[in-house]
Amino acid sequence: MNFAAICVTLGLAVAAWPARADGLAPYEIVGDAIPAPLAGALGDAARGRAIVLDRQTGLCLLCHSGPFPEARFQGGLAPDLGGTGSRWSESQLRLRIVDARRLNPDTIMPPYYVVDGLTGVAKSYVGKPILGAAEIEDVVAFLATLKDKSK
Template structure:
């Protein structure tokens, strides 16, 4: 299933970061097997994003982040995530976890269509850029048990 999201727009993310246009992707089974950027992400940048509270990951998830005193306990521990899920499965969970579980409380980090109750500064903007998604995927894949 190919999912075109939004074409031809340059999006400004809150906080001043600019994202390139949203790219289309193909869901196969329970994952998105191809990179959103056609390049591998950077695991070091991905880790920094995961532990940054504004990305929201650590608000719900815990993991191998000894420097972070307060970690979430609403969602699965990210330790060993690379052993439990493939790169494509992790990518779909970040892009739009609601495709796998309509009742999830996990945000759709790379989706702008069909969302209700989005505050004005975020309307039409993804939470993360395609590059950020790939960086986080690279980091999560590296977490092996």
């Protein structure tokens, strides 16, 4: 019995990408973007909006402001999210969330889909990215809808 047959017998899917040692979904960077959705599926903009506004999940509004009238306390140390979908493609947004250090090593933007190479991570967060692959796709889908710069 060959390897594929064993997998079929055991009911395992054979991944198209080689598995990564850090457990994250593999992705390919092309230029300043990640063209393909993480884990293969596009996200849901409504779920993405909820993540962006949640101070424990997305954390976005600690640093960013945006067209969210119900969010009373917003950040002021990163660009306003209004018009993000006009400035960047979904592929560009994906890389900027996954690991903005690839574009600017000095950036204050946390790398959202990274678990290795960080210093002094609290035990409860070790091995976990800030957002999962599906959550990042949700956020990308939502940010892409923010076409208008006005609030």
